[in-house]
Amino acid sequence: MTINKNLRDLRQISGMTQEEVASRVGLTRQAISSYESGRTEPDLDMLVRLAGLYQADVSDILYGSSHAQRKLHTVRGIAAAVFAAVLLLLFFASALLLFMNTCLPVPMGVPAPVTDPSMEQLIKTRFALHDVRNVLLGISQAVSKVGCLILAVLLAGLKNLPSLKKCLLTALVYVLCAAACTIPFGAFDPIYRYADYVLALLCILPPALLLLLWRVVLGLLKNRRANAEETRPQK
Structure with a gap:
């Protein structure tokens, strides 16, 4: 450095x-x-x-060997890794859903029970891919929750917090990137359109928003302590 x-x-x-x-x-x-x-x-x-x-x-x-610098770089590195992992998982889950609905659609009016072997195989394949997509979404939500929890703990241990302006900008970029990894796929989906893609996006946003709120709370607590120390009578 x-x-x-x-x-x-x-x-x-x-x-x-x-x-x-x-x-x-x-x-x-x-x-x-x-x-x-x-x-x-x-x-x-x-x-x-x-x-x-x-x-x-x-x-x-x-x-660049100070303890404070190492903690700051740790927070930045974890945040980048968490957000990148969530975005990649969202992208692959959205791409998989679009592939299912464009390349493996089930024709309307298929009688039950299914007697056509090829149609039965198609339905089994869709169910298998749907399970894979659910796993990807589940992992993305878990990474988002655990990662934001770790970041919240690390933020609480920082002597000087990242600026609120920078945190807001990071949150905005994260939301826009997450939207870019999900919503555009809905424009090409002939079956679900935007519904499932927007739902996947909404499921990963709460932890990040709570983390941003935690940063605001930490800032308020820090300012209160600073004001208390300034007004404390000196002995």
Whole structure:
């Protein structure tokens, strides 16, 4: 990891904006932005001052080895893995349903009991594929629930939470990607249209929305503790 990314991570972990950092170390916001974008690098004196401001070591800036950085990267990695797994499972489940309804449709008016061997085999194949789809959807829901639960626990242990704006943006991207993995298939489905695809989408959204709500609650609790410490009389 490069110095500029380490500087950005440490600033985000400390909960400060570029303007706040600039005012604390006697630089302009543009200079801090230049450090974090990699256009320029701070000299040794500035590295020491930034490390002190972020309550880190110079080695944390150079090599990115601080405990807070590792926790932040862990949260990001788990979130990316969970969301990617859910989206892939949704995509394959939607593609499988579309394949069943376009390539293996059961003609209307099939008498019961089925006596045609080919029709019987077709129905068995559809049932088998439908079971596979249900397994994919079940796994996607389990991954969503367990993954969001793990993220909720990790968020509670972070000293400085990810910004609410970034969390909202991540949630929006996740919802849009999940919709892209399900709803478009309904436009080509001659049997179910959008119904089953929208249902699959709705089943995986609640854990993510609850996780976002948990981030809001943690932010409120953090602000309340900070206000209580500021108003506490000093001995």
